């Protein structure tokens with residue numbers, strides 16, 4: 001790319017076409033390989049690095065319906081016996097880990113139940129899963145337990161149990177409040193279920209309730225989005241997470257686009273989605289919220305942390321359990337087998353169900369942490385200089401200059417700051433920091 005082109009025309013796409021926008025890790029998943037699984041086994045045999053916190057992620061791959069925008073590994077057809085078998089497998093997987101040098105005896109600092117729909121589990125399944133987990137690796141040093149919920153799966157009893165088992169951050173996948181839009185996008189829940197679940201949860205006194213929204217679902221309009229913002233302000237949750245609609249390859253929306261021979265997704269363009277998120281943040285700021293990352297606004301910054309995100313983005317170990325889940329231990333990335341039956345069969349044989357892995361080089365680890373922390377909108381170079389023994393401002397001089405020239409960032413001494421416009425498209429800017437061989441990679 002020429003210097004002139006860089007300065008005058010950021011090559012940022014306007015239309016929403018197929019592909020991943022959100023960057024959740026680095027190097028891209030398509031570079032993780034089966035041949036590198038021995039690296040992961042070596043990492044497991046080592047003692048952990050002192051002062052590196054451990055977190056646990058549990059993937060619950062069940063949903064009532066598959067949303068048309070979903071790109072996760074989920075199943076909508078499993079009966080209660082299969083779900084019980086899955087819980088047994090997850091606990092057996094954790095048991096295998098508890099015997100390993102790297103994990104045994106450690107106490108997790110954070111636990112995250114994601115999916116899929118963790119709240120799809122019944123009350124007794126939830127008890128069985130969490131009691132079993134605590135027996136193997138006690139939760140007495142846990143600072144945060146996040147639990148993702150689909151509002152239509154929450155009854156009062158289930159919420160009581162979630163509170164009792166120690167969930168501290170309840171995350172409600174609201175996405176939109178309008179029944180027509182929810183239906184059209186394949187969501188299982190409806191508007192009235194959101195209010196009911198939220199009220200019950202509030203009454204129980206969870207330390208933090210987050211609601212997730214998506215800007216730009218199919219048939220989203222200006223008026224609808226305004227109504228979503230107003231409804232969110234009325235609810236006044238502790239934190240609000242807003243994603244911009246993206247259309248990865250393995251979504252129902254893309255399948256339909258392909259069938260119709262369309263290249264552009266039937267959702268708002270990126271400028272509009274960014275404006276909508278900005279409108280939401282501006283309204284929330286008027287109510288005293290602080291924008292704490294590209295995706296999140298929090299009501300009380302001093303009280304509301306997000307330990308999972310902050311620890312993970314600072315290089316914590318993440319023990320990931322369940323089908324297709326992604327983890328990171330002792331500097332090696334790994335992913336589990338991504339189909340239900342092979343995952344269960346592997347555990348039944350007493351083997352860890354890892355399918356591919358990658359050990360990033362020191363430079364790749366630096367890039368990973370740097371780009372993930374850029375999503376917070378502010379970072380300090382000195383943190384990276386100290387941790388990685390390299391001058392981060394010099395290492396990233398070129399991409400930093402590029403995003404400054406585009407008008408999205410400023411560097412002031414030790415501080416890198418993204419302005420709102422930069423923050424709202426940070427995931428595209430991160431590619432500037434990638435190694436050449438990782439640019440334009442598919443995140444699959």
Ligand code: SF4
Pocket residue numbers: 062063065066067069070071072074115116117150173
């Ligand atoms: S609820 Fe979440 S995980 Fe389940 S299908 Fe919808 S988007 Fe996917």
